[in-house]
Amino acid sequence: MAKFFVRRLIFAVITVAAATFIVFSLSRLVGDPRDFLIRPEGYGVSEESYEAIGKKLGLDRPLVVQYWFWISNVVRGDFGKTLLTERPVIELFMEKVPATLQLAAVSWIIATLVGVPLGVMSAINRGGVFDYLGRGIALFGQAIPVFWLGIMAILIFSVQLNWLPAGSKGPYEASFWEQIKHFVLPSVVLGWGGAAGYLRLTRSSMLEVLDSEYIKLARAKGVSSRSVIWKHAFRNALIPPLTFSALLLAFFLNGQVIVEVVFGWPGLGRLATESVFQNDFNTLSTSVLFFAALFATMAFVADMLYMFADPRIRYSE
């Protein structure tokens, strides 16, 4: 058990390091970041200062060395500065992370609260109203592109009906109610796909459990149907959705890139996309580090949850 734990942890670290290295090297391929600072057709820049900037950014060294410097600085808590404004990346991150985490958390709660109960209901009365409702949500959630759903939500609820704001997180000093309003569209749009995943997973796992021998036995013994469903079946059917929930939070932080762009949400996803387009490699590398580390953590948590929830699984390797 302890051995498995340690092994899993080491792999998580290797994974994150490899992921950041890949993106780090790629971002160096995009082109010389100096081109964004100095435009050849603009003001003249002497050869010497061009070289000096290259030296300052460490561009004259081989790629692996550059990565080594970057990662060892990161370990010491220095994430470098942004290319254009020369602000510390960490400062920028601290501004953006809360918005991203909040949106992901709210969407995650919505997805869970919609997906799991509806999945159970849909499995219990197969072919009933809830089954069709649930399957409809799942069907649309997995087929409709997130960016289009976002645009349509804006079109209907902001442009036509004028009920909800079209984007952004609203000013800091806005009232609680106002802030909630800003959350509604992005979180529902983001949560829909997750709810669809939950629904399908819960439904199939519930159906499988309800079909098992011990449920039949419980029924035959005369246990009330509510007790059979919630006490006997639901607990065991919960394992797949439980592990899914950990990964879903990571997926949300990932898929959020598009939602943030559509809704103009002041979060990490947008920051990361902009840093790609501007070739701001410190910001980009840090974003990827953040996303990859989060994903690795969540995958780890999912494994642990899985082991905890299902004692039959023993990792004896």
Next chain:
Amino acid sequence: MVDLHSKIMRTPAVKRVYSPFKTSWDFVRRWPVLPGMVLAVLVFVTIFASQVAPHSFRETDLRQRNKPPIWMEGGSSERILGGDVVGRDILSRLIHGARVTVMVAGISLVSGAIFGTAIGLIAGYYGGLIDEVLMRIVDIWFSIPFILFALVVVLSFEPSLQVVLIMLAILAWSAFVRNIRAEVLLLKTTEYVAASRVAGASTLRIMFRHMLPGVFNTILVLASLRVGQLILAEASLSFLGAGIPAPTPAWGVMVADGRNYLDSAWWVSTFPGIAIGLTVMSFNFLGDWLRDKLDPRLRQVA
């Protein structure tokens, strides 16, 4: 006991006659009729795009700028689904866009499937260190945020059709590896594989003559479940501006084009989105149906 019971229950006293409505409804429920129709239209339109489309996809006409669809006030038969920001015919662009979608999804899926299956076969067959290394690579690949990765890659090599195809193939392969590997691990213990090894078959022969046919159903099901995701990924990349470059009419780009005209011309963004949704939905339906037919064990995968 069970057999006897069902025999008795199933013997009908009177032969039932179902209404034609019920029989045709049953047919629709049993076979993927609607998705099949949508996909048939898609394929037809892909092949005959230039013949079917009423206009060229790049012909601009400023008089038709943001022209509403034909059934709305001010619409004309010149632009059946309306005109876009520079007056191009949305219907014709949708038709030509279908070609892009089918081609991109098809090519990336096939190459991803071939590569993923090969890796899965190798990992499962050899086991040990090779298996461990390959599976860790898959794990690493899973932890990279795809959209960001694709953005970086596409921008480093200038957006082009080839780069997008490669990116999507890279997205497609990982799903195959895990499932094919699991399948191969089972096949390895079968007697016919042992027998062929005793008979002196080479490794390659065992892999491709004896194991590959065994995993073929799984490949088919995984592929059909994966197409939808590839189409969505392509559309997302196009939407973010890192997809197939203009003037090729990709559906995702068309949605992005209409974003700034939501209050005056909603149709510009709406119709391409419906096209994406319908296509993906049909593929998903078909995938579910295939899975239930061919390989119900994969239920948990999707």
